[in-house]
Amino acid sequence: MNPGVLAQFHENEALVTAVQSRSGRLALWLIATLLFTWHEVTVLMPAALALVMVFPAQRRILLSVAAAGTLAERFLDIAGMQWMFLTGGVVAGLACLYIAYILVLRFPLWPAAARRYPLLTLHTGIWIALLLSTIPWLGVLAMVPFLAWRLSYLVMQGSRGKVAGTRFRDHLFYLVPVFGGTQTPYGKGLDYLTRHEARDPGAFARSQLAGIKLLLLAILWIYVREFMDAAVFGHTVERLTAWPQGWTLGLSRLAEYLQSGVYPAWHIGWGTIYLELIRATLSLAAVGHVIVGCLRLLGFNVFRNTYKPLLSESVLEFWNRYYYYFKELLVEFFFYPTYLRLRALSPSSRMFAAVFAAAFLGNMYHHILSRPDTVIHSDFAGFWSVWGPRFIYCFLLALGIGVSMLRQQKMRKSGSESSPLIRVRRMAGVWTFYAIIHIWNVRLENVGIADCMRFFLSLLGI
Template sequence: MADALTVAPPSRTPPLRRWRDFRLIPAFDKDARAIALAQTRIGRLLLFAIMLVLARGDLALTATIGFGAAVAYLPRRRALLMIVATVSLISFGPMLAGGSPPSPIAVVDTFSIFAFTAILLAIARRTGRRGPFARPVPTLFVAIGALATLGSLPMLGATFQAIVWSAATTLAASMWFIAYALANTTGRQAKPAAQHLGVLHPFWGSTTVPSGKGAAYLAKFEARTDAELAVTQIKAAKLLLWAKLLLVAGLSFHALMHVQGGIPTLAEAVAALAADHPWSRTLSIEAIPVDFIDNLFSLAVMGHVFVACCRYAGFRIPRNMCRPLEAQSIAEFWNRYYFYFKELLVDFFFLPAFSRLQGWPARMRVLAATFCAAGLGNYLFHFFRDIDLVRTLGPAQAIIGSQTYAFYCLLLSLGIACSQLIGATSASSQKSSIGRIASRFRVIGFYCLVSLFAYDGRTLTLQDHFHFLFYVLGITA
C-alpha cells in the first residue's frame, strides 16, 4: 500500500540536454498549423514577404527569391524557368549586386559555356559515356590544361591569347557543374539536358563548388506535394533568417576582434613576419583562432543563403554547414564544415579510387582513397580553379608557389585518414560530457593548426608559414 502511494520525484532533464534542445528559431516546419497555412495562397504570400524582408537591400538576392517562387509554383515550366533564371543571374547578378553591367565578352562566355555543355551532353548521351566521357574529370583537366598551354604560346597574337584564356578560365569555373552533368547522362539517374543546364551555376547561388551538386541529386529532394513544398519553404525562411543572424554575429565578432582588439588576420600576420615587420607574438597567436572563427562565420552565411534559396525553389537539400563545432573527430568536422565540397571530393576522387583498389586491405584502401580525395583532389581543385595564375605568373611559378597549399592538403588528408581509422566518431556516444567537450577542442585545435598552411595564394612561401609557426611557438624571435 505504501508503494502504491509513493510519488516518484519529477524527472529533470540534464542541463546539457536542455541546452541542446534549445532553438532560437522555433520549429515552424514541424507545426501542423504552420504547414497547413503555408499551403494556402495567403500563407505563400506571407512566406514570400518574409523572404523579401530578409533580402531587403540586396537586389540580387531579391531577384533570386522571385525566380525561386516562380520555379516552386510553376512545376510544369520548372526546367525552362531554371535555365532562364540561371542565365539571367549569371549575366546580370553582378550588376544587381552593385557592379558594372555585363561586358560583351562576359555575355559571350556565358552563352558559350551553355552551348558547349549542351553539345557535350548530347555526345555523351549518344555514345553512352564511352572514351573520354567515361571519366569527365580527367577529360576536363586535360582540356583546361591544353587551353592554358595554347594561351601561353608566345607566337600567338594578344587577341587570340585573350580569347583562349577567357575560354580556359570560363571552363575552369564551370568544370564541376559539367562533371556532375556528364556523370548523370545515362543510367537510372539520367536526366534531360535541360535540367542539367538549369543548374549550371544555379540561380540560387554557388561558388565553383556546386551547391546541390547536380540535377540527379536535386531530384531526390524535390518537393512532390503541396505539404512537402510548404515544409521545404518554411525551412528556407528559417535558414535565411539564421544566415542573417549569423551575419550580424560575424560582423560584430570582426569589429570586436579586429577593429577594437587590434588583432590582425592570419594572412596579415604571416605576411608581416615575412616582411620583417612582425606583429607581437601575443597578437599573432590570437590571430589563429580568430581567423578560424571568421572563416566559420563567412562560410556559414554564404552556404546558408545558397541552400535557403534552393529550398525556397522547392528542393529540400541538406545544409552546406551543420554544427561543425559539435564534431567529435577530424573526419566528422570535415563532413559538417563544407558539405558540398566534401561531396565533390568523395564523388570524383574518393569513390573512384576506392573502387579501383579492390584488392587492397580495407584500411589501406580507405587511407589511399582519402589521400586521393582530401589531398590530391583538394589540391587539383584549387589549382585549376585559379588557372589564370598560370598566365600572370607563368606555369613554373604557379606550381612552385602552390607548395604551401599542397602541404596543407597533405596534413588535412593525413588527419582525416587517421580519424577514420581510429573510428573516433563511432566511440563518441560512449564518452562522458567532459570527454565529448575535450574531443571538440582537440578537433578545433587540429584545424586551427593546419589552417596556418591553408594558403592558396602565390606570394608567400611554405618557408614563410613555417617561420610563422616557429614564431608563435616561441622557437624563433
C-alpha cells in the same frame, strides 16, 4: 515562447499549412525578397521564386529559362553593356551546354579509353578550353572553371547510364543556377537534387520555411563575424556601424602577422589561430546558408553546407560538417574511384590512398582549377609561390583525416560511450588541429611555406 520551438519554426505544422494559402505564399515571397535584398542575391532570384511558387510543377523549365538570364548576368560582368556580345555570348553558352548534354547522352558511343576515364576526358577538355581562353575573342571560356564540377556530375551520371530519359532542362537549372553560386556545386547534380525535390505543396512549404530559416541564420552569422571584426580586431565593418570606435582588443588577423613577419607572444598567437578558425567557419556558414537557402526556397530541400562543425569530436566529423558539398565532391570524384580501383591493397593502405587522393590531390586540383592563370601564365617558381602553403595544408589535412578515419573505425568496433569531459577534450583537439593547419591556408601574395612555419614555431615559443 520556448526558444527551441521558435528555432524550429520551419517544422511547425500550423505555419506549414498557413504558407500554402494564397496570402501565406505572398507573405513568404515578400520575406524572401527582403532577405535576398539584404544578402545582395541576384535580382533574378525573386522573379524566379515567384514563378516557381505559382507553377511549382514547371520548376525545372522556369529555372532553365532563368539560366539564360544568369548567363547574361555573367557575360555582363565580362563584357559590360555590349548587346551584340551579350546576346551572342548567351546563345553560344547555351549551345555549348546543349552540346555537352548531347555528348553525355551519347556516352555509350564514346571511344573506349574516354568511357573508361570519363572525368579525365572531361577535365582534359576543360584545360584545352582554358588554354583557348587566352585568345582574346574566346575570353568567355574563362567561365569554364565555374562549370567544371557541375559538368563532372553530369558526365558521372552519363557514365552510369542515368542521363538517358532526361531532358536538357533537367540539367540546365543546376549547370547555371539562378542564384549564382560558387565553383563548388551546392546541391551536387541531378540525382541528388531529384531525391530532395518537393513533390507536394506540404513538402514545398516545409522546404521554403527551412530556406527562410537559413537566410535568417546567415544574417546572424554575418553580424557575429562583424562583431568579432570590430570588437577583437578593431576593423571598420560594413553592417555593424553602431559599434563604438576604439572599443576593441586591437588584435591583428593571422594574415597581418604573416605579411608583416612580426609575430605576437605565443599566447596571443594561439588566440589568433582559434579566432581565425571561428571566423572562417562563420564566413563559410553565411555563404553556404544563402546558397542552400535559395535552393530550399525553390523546392530542393537539400542538406546544409555547414552544420555545427565546431561541435565535432573528430577531424573526420569536422570535415564532413564544415564544407559538406566540397567534401562530397572530393569523395565522389576522387575518394570512391581510388578506393574501388585499389582492391589489391590492405584495407588501411587502401583507405589512406583514397583519403590522400581526395583531401590532398583533389583538394589541390580543385583550387588550382580556380586559378588557371597560375598554370597557364606562370613558371614553376611562380606556381609554387602561390600554391606552396596550400600544398602543406592539403597534406596535413589528408594525414589528419586518414588517422581520424582509422580511429573512428576502432571506436565504432569498441562501441564505448564517452563522458562529457572526454567529448570536450576531443572538440578541443579538433579545434587545435584545424586552427594549426589553417596557418598554411591563408592565401597571400609573398607569404610562403617558411613564413607559415615561422609563425607556427612562434606558437611554441621558438
